[in-house]
Amino acid sequence: MRGRPRDPDLPARVLDAALAEYARSGWAGFTMHAVAGRAGVGKSSMYLRWPTKEQLLVDAIDAYTRPLVVDHDTGSLRGDVLALASSLLAHFLDPMGWVTVRIAVDAAVESVDLGGFHERIVTKHNDAAQRIVDRAIGRGELPAGVDGRPLLEGLFGGVLLHTLALPPSEHAAARTDLAAHVTPLVDLLLRGVGPAATPAVG
Amino acid sequence: MRGRPRDPDLPARVLDAALAEYARSGWAGFTMHAVAGRAGVGKSSMYLRWPTKEQLLVDAIDAYTRPLVVDHDTGSLRGDVLALASSLLAHFLDPMGWVTVRIAVDAAVESVDLGGFHERIVTKHNDAAQRIVDRAIGRGELPAGVDGRPLLEGLFGGVLLHTLALPPSEHAAARTDLAAHVTPLVDLLLRGVGPAATPAVG
Amino acid sequence: MRGRPRDPDLPARVLDAALAEYARSGWAGFTMHAVAGRAGVGKSSMYLRWPTKEQLLVDAIDAYTRPLVVDHDTGSLRGDVLALASSLLAHFLDPMGWVTVRIAVDAAVESVDLGGFHERIVTKHNDAAQRIVDRAIGRGELPAGVDGRPLLEGLFGGVLLHTLALPPSEHAAARTDLAAHVTPLVDLLLRGVGPAATPAVG
Amino acid sequence: MRGRPRDPDLPARVLDAALAEYARSGWAGFTMHAVAGRAGVGKSSMYLRWPTKEQLLVDAIDAYTRPLVVDHDTGSLRGDVLALASSLLAHFLDPMGWVTVRIAVDAAVESVDLGGFHERIVTKHNDAAQRIVDRAIGRGELPAGVDGRPLLEGLFGGVLLHTLALPPSEHAAARTDLAAHVTPLVDLLLRGVGPAATPAVG
DNA sequence: AGCTAATCGAGACGGTACGTCGTGTCTTTTC
DNA sequence: GAAAAGACACGACGTACCGTCTCGATTAGCT
Structure with missing residues (x-):
């Protein structure tokens, strides 16, 4: 495997940011842009892991609920x-x-x-x-x-x-x-x- | 009360159209534009009665649930x-x-x-x-x-x-x-x- | 000729209001609604005399330029x-x-x-x-x-x-x-x- | 400078489309939507460069007049x-x-x-x-x-x-x-x- | 005096364009 | 080759204005 390795912290940062954004403004106002910004992450890196907004939120909820x-x-x-x-x-x-x-x-x-x-x-x-x-x-x-x-x-x-x-x-x-x-x-x-x-x- | 009176049939037409649109495509694809078009109504007439999309849907649900x-x-x-x-x-x-x-x-x-x-x-x-x-x-x-x-x-x-x-x-x-x-x-x-x-x- | 006669003061009031509105905000922001409101006149009374916004403005200019x-x-x-x-x-x-x-x-x-x-x-x-x-x-x-x-x-x-x-x-x-x-x-x-x-x- | 660079051809395409639209229908009917469609461009990309319709037209005129x-x-x-x-x-x-x-x-x-x-x-x-x-x-x-x-x-x-x-x-x-x-x-x-x-x- | 009819104000109507914002994709440079 | 940054095409949002329409309320002339 060549190239830069995936950042292992990135999913955690994104999931945290997703929960925070969701808690702040609900589904309306839960934007990929805002999550990416809060997590200090590019949108492409998010779409690389979660194909849709919903998938991302489910993952975030799961991590929180565990x-x-x-x-x-x-x-x-x-x-x-x-x-x-x-x-x-x-x-x-x-x-x-x-x-x-x-x-x-x-x-x-x-x-x-x-x-x-x-x-x-x-x-x-x-x-x-x-x-x-x-x-x-x-x-x-x-x-x-x-x-x-x-x-x-x-x-x-x-x-x-x-x-x-x-x-x-x-x-x-x-x-x-x-x-x-x-x-x-x-x-x-x-x-x-x-x-x-x-x-x-x- | 002066001025042209509000069309008494309009809310029913809009509510029906809203339910039909919602049933057809869910919340995604539930467009004010589409509802207005299906009801044969201008968007302004809808916003005159329902300040937001959500309010409209609540009313439609209420009418359906009654x-x-x-x-x-x-x-x-x-x-x-x-x-x-x-x-x-x-x-x-x-x-x-x-x-x-x-x-x-x-x-x-x-x-x-x-x-x-x-x-x-x-x-x-x-x-x-x-x-x-x-x-x-x-x-x-x-x-x-x-x-x-x-x-x-x-x-x-x-x-x-x-x-x-x-x-x-x-x-x-x-x-x-x-x-x-x-x-x-x-x-x-x-x-x-x-x-x-x-x-x-x- | 029967029926209520046209108000003889109305054109003057509308023309004044049209100039005032035009002077205040230019062509953008020159709305029939605003002119009607300032003149204390219904929009229908304006469209009864001037078929378009442009006609109204030309008349207003003419009266001012004379x-x-x-x-x-x-x-x-x-x-x-x-x-x-x-x-x-x-x-x-x-x-x-x-x-x-x-x-x-x-x-x-x-x-x-x-x-x-x-x-x-x-x-x-x-x-x-x-x-x-x-x-x-x-x-x-x-x-x-x-x-x-x-x-x-x-x-x-x-x-x-x-x-x-x-x-x-x-x-x-x-x-x-x-x-x-x-x-x-x-x-x-x-x-x-x-x-x-x-x-x-x- | 990071991020995707702005498309260098885009302004030319938009300016051409703007002139064509203006020539076709005058100021009335000079729609940002229509210009965007003719240029094959999103409205956001236009508003990224020209804050208003007027500014866009000035630019188009300038390019035409040169x-x-x-x-x-x-x-x-x-x-x-x-x-x-x-x-x-x-x-x-x-x-x-x-x-x-x-x-x-x-x-x-x-x-x-x-x-x-x-x-x-x-x-x-x-x-x-x-x-x-x-x-x-x-x-x-x-x-x-x-x-x-x-x-x-x-x-x-x-x-x-x-x-x-x-x-x-x-x-x-x-x-x-x-x-x-x-x-x-x-x-x-x-x-x-x-x-x-x-x-x-x- | 009562009737008729045109005009008045008000404002709702079906449309359409606005400028903003969010999506999911794409294209760069940097690490 | 994954990262960030951010431009891209697209399309819905809620607002505003258009020109038309429908009201109740006047205000005359005609019977």
């Missing part, structure tokens, strides 16, 4: 689910967190798969949820063979909708008491999963 | 919820249906209220859900004072996430058997709401 | 010509005076006759010049049958070009000493017309 | 002046020639200097005229120190006014006998400059 999935064993199903729900709520209350959803929705509307979004973003969360259910089965909290997907859908989607329906003026307050916002939904779902999983209905 | 909310009394809570969930699933499986969600997400990310999106789209669905719960209370299926919101969040969000997680290749199949896709989630949620609301766990 | 032609007998050909030349120079040093020329040039370029520009503006000045020559013939300063047109062309055009070549920074100074600017040209032309018409060449 | 100044030594002052006057008349009888004057008048009215009009168009003709006078002084046809400017003003302006006063219907005829139209003016002016410069008055 350490976000909560997969910590709290010792009980309710504890795990509450922790996951709180983490999701915190995620959605952060403007950056919405990007994941926005990209997913865009992918669904355009009915094109933006650079393997499903495998890389959706599956990642699905797996985390199934691990929580499997741990609960191991503890005897749930019968074997329970399908974790409806629970995940209700949980993930419920938190999403809750945030969506929350007026922006209450976002700050919600960030200080995450559990209060998710507990009703969590308990509703856990009562549905199995009688042992939740305190008795008052 | 007859979509299912609010039919099937005689039982489970029947009502199943009908609502099926309707939502059908809505999300239609590419046009996603636009509602996309706009909502955009509104959340930009943290600006795109033309009263909350009042006009979100509230509309919230109210429909609460009416279902109130009917169930009237029938004695649920105790008085039950809050419908967690149910709605789980239901709406769950169906949303279900569709989002569904690979595009399975969309056609899902459209032919809506109930099969939503029943697990519906039953999970109804078990959580109250013991009388659902058949015993098999 | 009292401008100097046709005063000073007792000698040189005096008459100097007076005419000074008046022309003053006219061209006034920004409004240029409008006449601008319209004439526009008419020439478009090679359409903007509402009888020739008969109404050009002829008017031609006639004034010929009267000066005729008076000089009557006094015996010029032989009978002399054609006044080359004199007029050289005079009118010469003053025009002199102003055109004058840097804007010297316009104010020129206005205070009109004769000094036109004397060289006037004497050049009068020496050409006939020996008796001018003092001996130094 | 080879127009006649500065050929015919051996006599009368021959030189007749040649210059005929050339000017031909210039003004060509619709394109008027553009020079139009731009000059616009520059005077707006009292802004449209892209250095004075230095580039006016001075160019002034210098040519002074060279003619200097050659005549060299031949002994004129006394030393004669100022060429009044002659130029009378000549240039006289031809201009002559064309302006000529009804469009006679333009074609004038083009076939340029000398007949300019001779009266030329002789008038030359008699004024000096006795040796012209044949005796008939």
